[in-house]
Amino acid sequence: xxxxxxxxxxxxxxxxxxxxxxxxxxxxxxxGVTSGETALSRIEQKQFDVLxxxxxxxxxxxxxxxxxxxxxxPRSQVILFTGHGSTQxxxxxxxxxxxxxxxxxxxxxxxxxxxxxxxxxx
Amino acid sequence: MSDQNQExxxxxxxxxxxxxxxxxITASLSHELNxxxxxxxxxxxxLQDLLLGTQQGVPMDDRKxxxxxxxxxxxxxxxxxxxxxxxxxxxxxxxxxxxIDLAELLGDIVGLxxxxxxxxxxxxxxxxxPEPVRLVSNPFFLQQAVFVAFQxxxxxxxxxxxxxxxxxxxxxxxxxxIAGARTVAPEASGEKRxxxxxxxxxxxGEAETRSEGAAxxxxxxxxxxxxxxxxxxxxxx
Numbered sequence: 001x002x003x004x005x006x007x008x009x010x011x012x013x014x015x016x017x018x019x020x021x022x023x024x025x026x027x028x029x030x031x032g033v034t035s036g037e038t039a040l041s042r043i044e045q046k047q048f049d050v051l052x053x054x055x056x057x058x059x060x061x062x063x064x065x066x067x068x069x070x071x072x073x074p075r076s077q078v079i080l081f082t083g084h085g086s087t088q089x090x091x092x093x094x095x096x097x098x099x100x101x102x103x104x105x106x107x108x109x110x111x112x113x114x115x116x117x118x119x120x121x122x
Numbered sequence: 123m124s125d126q127n128q129e130x131x132x133x134x135x136x137x138x139x140x141x142x143x144x145x146x147i148t149a150s151l152s153h154e155l156n157x158x159x160x161x162x163x164x165x166x167x168x169l170q171d172l173l174l175g176t177q178q179g180v181p182m183d184d185r186k187x188x189x190x191x192x193x194x195x196x197x198x199x200x201x202x203x204x205x206x207x208x209x210x211x212x213x214x215x216x217x218x219x220x221x222i223d224l225a226e227l228l229g230d231i232v233g234l235x236x237x238x239x240x241x242x243x244x245x246x247x248x249x250x251x252p253e254p255v256r257l258v259s260n261p262f263f264l265q266q267a268v269f270v271a272f273q274x275x276x277x278x279x280x281x282x283x284x285x286x287x288x289x290x291x292x293x294x295x296x297x298x299x300i301a302g303a304r305t306v307a308p309e310a311s312g313e314k315r316x317x318x319x320x321x322x323x324x325x326x327g328e329a330e331t332r333s334e335g336a337a338x339x340x341x342x343x344x345x346x347x348x349x350x351x352x353x354x355x356x357x358x359x
Contacts, residue, residue, distance in 0.1 A: 025171050105159055
């Protein structure tokens, strides 16, 4: 079975890249980008099973990115990544079709489990 | 409304707005600190992943270790800088009047507001002159006034990519020139403009929005260098 394709979207570059690296070590086809705009152009080039998206980002924020993804690529699942103070926005995201949300910092095994569930491969 | 009631309402508003300002800054800083911790946490986790790998016979990559160490060090430094700034900000409410190095105080409020501006795709840039500018004033109200001026630009974020902050001596007083492309329209920002006026009155100064021609608009805060007529409170630890 091909690996689950994951795109991590977080304006904290060091966070999206290290998470992608840790997911790759666990067998995922993972990559990280630092803006909603870059994520949109990346999904034009490659199909992703799951996107892990930070709620608060400059420019195209997490919720706006989610809305665009739902229109352009409804098969991809979205997990929202949030700080402690932004859970209200994350809950709004779930109402708008996000699979679930996680509060930063997150344990890698929790993230792995959530991605597998979102991809329908628990 | 009687003068006494007006004074009470104004005091209540200042208190409420001051708390909202304090909350906005500390919430933003806690978010940034959380990000720094998350990055440290993930790099610590990556180290554990690598150690597990060595136990299974995967050779340790020295360059990767060095990179992880640099990344953790950078985030610890970032966290320390944030905490130092947060501490100075918290103590700015200790005293109603003290001597201020204007560039230093503006450096703090620019740094504290940078993430909030960044979320609106706006960058703040402090451009201090070669000579230090000092004044005696209320540091908390002064930072709040500058923050309100930032908000008047970022509420019109479409137009503003860069907002500059220039402290300058101006005869017997000082000026802070906060310049960008265009502030939000007066009809959409009445409350903020009124708050800025109240704050500047408290600081015995004034705020003016002026056109900078093709360069855009500036909010100019003008203050005296003297002591505001207020009673100094004891400074807490």
